[in-house]
Amino acid sequence: MSLNVETPIVSTASAPQPLRLIDDTGHAVTDDAGGFTLPDADTLLGLYRQMVVARRFDVQVTALTRQGRLATYPSALGQEACEIAAVASLAPGDWLFPTYRDSIALLTRGVKPEDILASFRGEWHSGYDQYEHRIAPQATPLATQALHAVGLATASKLKRDSTVALALLGDGATSEGDAHEAFNFAAVWQAPVVFVVQNNQFAISVPLDKQMHCRTIADKAIGYGMPGFYVDGNDVAAMYAVTSAAVERARTGGGPTLVEGLTYRMEAHTNSDDPSRYRTAGDVEVWRRRDPIERLETYLVSIGALDDRVQASIREEAEDLAAATRECMTRPVQVDPLELFDHVYASPRPALAEQRAFLSAELAEHAALADQASATPSSSTTPPSSTTHSSSTTHSSSTTHSGAHA
Amino acid sequence: MTLQSMAPPVGARPPAALTMAAALNAAIQDSMRDDPTVVLFGEDVGPLGGVFRVTDGLYAEFGETRVSDSPLAESGIVGTAIGMAIYGLRPVVEMQFDAFSYPAFEQIVSHLAKMRNRTRGRISLPIVIRIPYAGDIGGVEHHSDSSEAYWTATPGLTVVSPSNPADAYSMLREAIASDDPVIFMEPKSRYWMKAELALPVQTAPMNTAVVLREGTDVTLIAYGPTVKTALATAELATAEGLSIEVIDLRSLSPFDDATVGASLRKTSRAAVVHEAAQFGGYGAEVAARLTERNFFHLAAPILRITGFDIPYPSPKLEEYFLPTPDRILAALGTWEWS
Ligand SMILES: Cc1ncc(C[n+]2csc(CCOP(=O)(O)OP(=O)(O)O)c2C)c(N)n1
Ligand SMILES: [Mg+2]
Numbered sequence: 166m167s168l169n170v171e172t173p174i175v176s177t178a179s180a181p182q183p184l185r186l187i188d189d190t191g192h193a194v195t196d197d198a199g200g201f202t203l204p205d206a207d208t209l210l211g212l213y214r215q216m217v218v219a220r221r222f223d224v225q226v227t228a229l230t231r232q233g234r235l236a237t238y239p240s241a242l243g244q245e246a247c248e249i250a251a252v253a254s255l256a257p258g259d260w261l262f263p264t265y266r267d268s269i270a271l272l273t274r275g276v277k278p279e280d281i282l283a284s285f286r287g288e289w290h291s292g293y294d295q296y297e298h299r300i301a302p303q304a305t306p307l308a309t310q311a312l313h314a315v316g317l318a319t320a321s322k323l324k325r326d327s328t329v330a331l332a333l334l335g336d337g338a339t340s341e342g343d344a345h346e347a348f349n350f351a352a353v354w355q356a357p358v359v360f361v362v363q364n365n366q367f368a369i370s371v372p373l374d375k376q377m378h379c380r381t382i383a384d385k386a387i388g389y390g391m392p393g394f395y396v397d398g399n400d401v402a403a404m405y406a407v408t409s410a411a412v413e414r415a416r417t418g419g420g421p422t423l424v425e426g427l428t429y430r431m432e433a434h435t436n437s438d439d440p441s442r443y444r445t446a447g448d449v450e451v452w453r454r455r456d457p458i459e460r461l462e463t464y465l466v467s468i469g470a471l472d473d474r475v476q477a478s479i480r481e482e483a484e485d486l487a488a489a490t491r492e493c494m495t496r497p498v499q500v501d502p503l504e505l506f507d508h509v510y511a512s513p514r515p516a517l518a519e520q521r522a523f524l525s526a527e528l529a530e531h532a533a534l535a536d537q538a539s540a541t542p543s544s545s546t547t548p549p550s551s552t553t554h555s556s557s558t559t560h561s562s563s564t565t566h567s568g569a570h571a
Numbered sequence: 572m573t574l575q576s577m578a579p580p581v582g583a584r585p586p587a588a589l590t591m592a593a594a595l596n597a598a599i600q601d602s603m604r605d606d607p608t609v610v611l612f613g614e615d616v617g618p619l620g621g622v623f624r625v626t627d628g629l630y631a632e633f634g635e636t637r638v639s640d641s642p643l644a645e646s647g648i649v650g651t652a653i654g655m656a657i658y659g660l661r662p663v664v665e666m667q668f669d670a671f672s673y674p675a676f677e678q679i680v681s682h683l684a685k686m687r688n689r690t691r692g693r694i695s696l697p698i699v700i701r702i703p704y705a706g707d708i709g710g711v712e713h714h715s716d717s718s719e720a721y722w723t724a725t726p727g728l729t730v731v732s733p734s735n736p737a738d739a740y741s742m743l744r745e746a747i748a749s750d751d752p753v754i755f756m757e758p759k760s761r762y763w764m765k766a767e768l769a770l771p772v773q774t775a776p777m778n779t780a781v782v783l784r785e786g787t788d789v790t791l792i793a794y795g796p797t798v799k800t801a802l803a804t805a806e807l808a809t810a811e812g813l814s815i816e817v818i819d820l821r822s823l824s825p826f827d828d829a830t831v832g833a834s835l836r837k838t839s840r841a842a843v844v845h846e847a848a849q850f851g852g853y854g855a856e857v858a859a860r861l862t863e864r865n866f867f868h869l870a871a872p873i874l875r876i877t878g879f880d881i882p883y884p885s886p887k888l889e890e891y892f893l894p895t896p897d898r899i900l901a902a903l904g905t906w907e908w909s
Contacts, residue, residue, distance in 0.1 A: 236709050236886045265711075287886030290712040305713045306670065307643065340642035342674060370619035371640045442619050502891040509881050516850070520879045524891060527898070 183427045185397035189455045191463025201406040206470040212401045213461050214479050216245040219269035221483035225490050230436045234494045235285045239266045243431035246457035247363045250404035254412045262301045262314040262332040279493040307338040311347035318358035329415045331359045337368020340376045352389040357415035360423045365430035370443040386423035398426025399457040586769040592762040594736035595625045598743035612639045613665035649678035656696045669704040670713035683752045684727030695750045705796040705846045707760035709886040717847035722754045723824045730824040732756040734798035736766040738774050745777040758796035780827035786816035790834040790841040794820040797844040804896040842874040849877040871906040
């Protein structure tokens, strides 16, 4: 199959139908699907397994977040088809540029749960090895990562490598200037990059019709001179077929593609959001019936590719992962306060060394006071802050503190 | 569009325990009731009421014409506010979090700040940009920046930061009424702080500092989130026989030289406390101008107790970053006391 900029995905003037290969009742689509064909049963079964495992992880992490084990967790429940198809389309040497929403994409690419969750747990901003996994840090400033993806892809092109970059974006993020700059740079430079926009229909509380006044996000691609595809984002078969074709097109010198997956954010934006302020349970229910996993399951069972035994083994894998995730998230967080100074610059700076020494001395002082307090129970009622400073006018340990930071 | 004040005029409200978020909300509501040219927009400020609920209920009261969720683009938000202001509106816009104001940097620095001067005073931009800022809320990255020095380094901007509900109300009303653009920095960690208030309240003028607690030995200068830290420090210091005067700056630009200078000449020692990194931070300006103007009254160098010169850390590490009463007292202990 080929992706052709001259044949945009939609032809109707309004209310375009997203491209799909398996409909929401789990039946293969018989009409023409823009030249895309259903992936083979093994591929679909592999995608199914990854989606089930990813969902189990996502549900587990949401539960742990409710228990207060994580500072926050933006769930991708309901978006598994987009996330897993994007990752499955990449070769091991390709690069992924994810957002905060895309933890299950990282999981599917082989990042360990504790390394994904280090950031949401508050240990460090990005907890995995970006070069090992070829995954950029999950981006929070919206749409900024799209430009990084274009840059990396362009570097790959300049070096005559075959590495492709894939950027994940949200629907809301496409309103940011950076998104438009990324689309334009990608097209002008014919960068080997694929933009997968997960249109989950909300940017926190704001519905997509407040973001844009055109039919689809995919339509915008035309204005930049690249192909755009409006795809049923809950149909992993279609998402995989379109995205992997786009990746291959990028790899073989065909330039960038924008893929919009129409899906739905089933959970709140994050645990601190209250979706009852902007959508009803009924709205969500409509999309629950379009569940990406259920429809694939129905299809796979109908063609005899999924039986109880395989189901059981997938469930077991998912439960093992959930248990491992629970286990590592209930272990206490290990942080080293002195590491705060270690990674700010490549060349060490005396000023930071001073600040590090200051914190080190302060920590030692606190530890000594804590020891003292536990050794003499009677003094343990004294607030630590007042015991620290018998008199500020004669505070002697201050000589070890750096004046530069005081 | 026709903008009419449909709501009842502002009247006195019964005393109630109000959070800073609620006081800010009331300030916007009262300003909108009083002045039909005030409009409000930004990300999630409509039906949701903002992620901190500062705009709660305003969409319901004033409707889509005056309160709206904008597309998700900060440069767009500030840029369009500028156009609206040129045409006679008074936009109040929100940057959802400190670090998400950066896409608007160009509009703020190149246009908002400079328009009056460029046009020889013909164009006023009475715009308020509300920015929830600073840390201490366990936020993940990009949710805890103290970005004030970017704005205070920009001539043409008025930069203020309340530390309590009463000031939040009074200063925001004054900011909205101001003909100059105001960067209104709201300390997130104080949003839930409560005070008993009978609105409308009017506190000291927005561009002035206030002495929150009198003392004789040291002037401790704070603003926004660190005012609470400074007050706690002063309380602790009493036990050690040290009398600390606490100043809440409230206005970062302009700087209230008179109030702060008078305090310093009385105590002869000063320290400034902020969450932002030290190098090139706002405290450098405070220390420099106080020193220039009061050098012969000083008994000791002016100290800065601040965040370290590193990016704001992850939640589990922020306690090591933030200035604490302990750290402030230790710093004061580095002075020679005779
Ligand atoms: C530049 C910037 N502005 C604002 C925010 C705050 N914010 C975080 S997520 C979000 C909504 C994003 O919506 P969308 O792009 O659709 O992604 P989704 O969360 O739905 O996956 C907003 C406004 C941000 N992270 N970055
Ligand atoms: Mg979205």
